[in-house]
Amino acid sequence: MAQLIDGKQLSNQVLQKVASEVEYLKGEYGVVPTLAVVLVGEDPASQVYVRNKVKRAKEAGMGSIEYRLDTETTQGDLNQLVAQLNNDPQVHGILVQLPLPPHLDEDEVIASIDPAKDVDGFHPLNVGALAAGQASLVPCTPQGCMIMLRQVHQDLSGKHAVVVGRSNIVGKPMMALLLQADCTVTMAHSRTRDIESLCRNADIVVAAAGRKELVNADWIKPGATVIDVGINAIEADGKRKLVGDVAFAPVSETAGAISPVPGGVGPMTIACLLLNTTRAARRQLA
Ligand SMILES: Nc1nc2c(c(=O)[nH]1)N[C@@H](CN(C=O)c1ccc(C(=O)N[C@@H](CCC(=O)O)C(=O)O)cc1)CN2
């Protein structure tokens, strides 16, 4: 059976590091690292994520401000709120929860966030810096995946990693981080031919395709490391259940290490968001 990469446990270690950094910033500089979270609309999953982000921020001793806006909020109103947060010296990190209602332009909102406060790492300037291998605020989910991978592989150099999924939030930044770690990276997506064989050649598979249990045991080389980024809600025996993009039970018999869903990448995403907020606060010290 594969080694379980426990994201819940690992995220607690990251959160402890965040809490001591918060203590340091408070004690040394009188600064309380503060995160502003903006949620537009009523998406139930987004409400859960935002609630957890604010809860974990408070537990780490950070400041947090939550803005819950109507589904009908206009682009102008949202941009105005972001501008206000950009100009507020008490706010160090700004996060606009995605997805936004369809009438709003996500790219425009992301581009309006001050790159120094862009704790999601989605602003084009931060995306470019990451692609160029320069220091930047790195997107939280792929950052969490890298911490998980380093639990298994002290040295990632030369490993063949296949990333399944090419989203801006996960797939593309994941590719950049793996490249920085000297992996050989293959990007696979919905149009990739014979994706199974590509994955079967990989030392590392990162599944971020948004398709439930897409990756099965016959896609995985014996002993490979599998990181499951998917979060798909299904009904089983009349109950709501979460499954990933990986068929966990069969794959854990072939893989060498695997992250579960829930309790894998999700908690790491939130921990890395708070880590980014302390980093942003430190960089904003006068
Ligand atoms: N502005 C952003 N929007 C979105 C991001 C993001 O990083 N920034 N990522 C996802 C959602 N997301 C964070 O926002 C996120 C998803 C899931 C989890 C998580 O902890 N999941 C738990 C299960 C939770 C449940 O029971 O529903 C787990 O996997 O154990 C955290 C954060 C899209 N939007």
Ligand SMILES: [Mg+2]
């Ligand atoms: Mg839209």
